[in-house]
Amino acid sequence: MKISLVSPGAQVVYEEFMQAINQSSSQGRTSASNISKAFAKALNTTTVADSISSATSYKDIFIEASRKYGVSYDLLTAMAQQESGFDSDAVSRSGAMGIMQIMPETAKELGLEHPFDAYENIMAGAKYISQKLQEFSGNVDKALAAYNAGSSVVKQYGGVPPYGETQSYVKNIKAIMKRGADVPYTNYISRNATRNQLEEDLKKLLRELPDTEEYAVLKQTLAEINYL
Known part of the structure; x- marks a missing residue:
């Protein structure tokens, strides 16, 4: 599943976020692979767009x-x-x-x-x-x-x-x-989004993740690194 990170700021936030998760998982508490997949799915399931409210995918x-x-x-x-x-x-x-x-x-x-x-x-x-x-x-x-x-x-x-x-x-x-075309559900992140906007969007997105087993590891790690 593709994550469309249009702005450089978005890429920085994502990379730093994943680095923090990987550091946490390296201590043997979680699986970075499972977390990354869950995070990717979360980004492609919920809106993380700036200013263009009618076009989020x-x-x-x-x-x-x-x-x-x-x-x-x-x-x-x-x-x-x-x-x-x-x-x-x-x-x-x-x-x-x-x-x-x-x-x-x-x-x-x-x-x-x-x-x-x-x-x-x-x-x-x-x-x-x-x-x-x-x-x-x-x-x-x-x-x-x-x-x-x-x-x-x-x-x-x-x-x-x-x-x-x-x-x-x-x-x-x-x-x-x-x-019918096979339109992928790829999340669009505005090129003009700021780092602060992206971080707030991501935190809001992650707080709203469903309480399912699929996201359990991700939520646990987020709590451990005090991201939520």
Whole structure:
């Protein structure tokens, strides 16, 4: 399960937290492996986001993008699965970046300043495909082909160009749309979150963990290191 730690501060808090836990477990009282898994699951189960209250997971971000740009949730998530497999750090051989695989020049046109920020990248991708849908009168095949190969090529051929990559791209996305994309529940942490905000969020999150056996070791260790 992936923990999406967008800001450097988030990474510092997580690493220091795990270091404290590992030091405690090294004294033979707990299992660091079990704690780490429980902590990862906790981060992916509860909101740890700053300022963006309506977008706390990838699913929520796609819903917000869908509503903002009038593009179907199914189309956006299918594109993300085809483009990057929902990997916010993905970079293609041609230089396309992030979840929606946006090229550097396109990023500039869209005003995308932080292409590896999941929220910003998804919003930019949604904006871009909405422009293509508008340009081609709502024709999904043409819009997707333009997103992949460029509008001029689609206009030149009057539809999806005879390029194997582009034809497979359109076909695959439509197939994913039909069955539904496998959107991971990856927690989004704002790039602008401060260390103090993250620490407070994490403490609140951990205090609210369910009283189940799955989290017992984690809670015990947190008490031992006086984190809760």
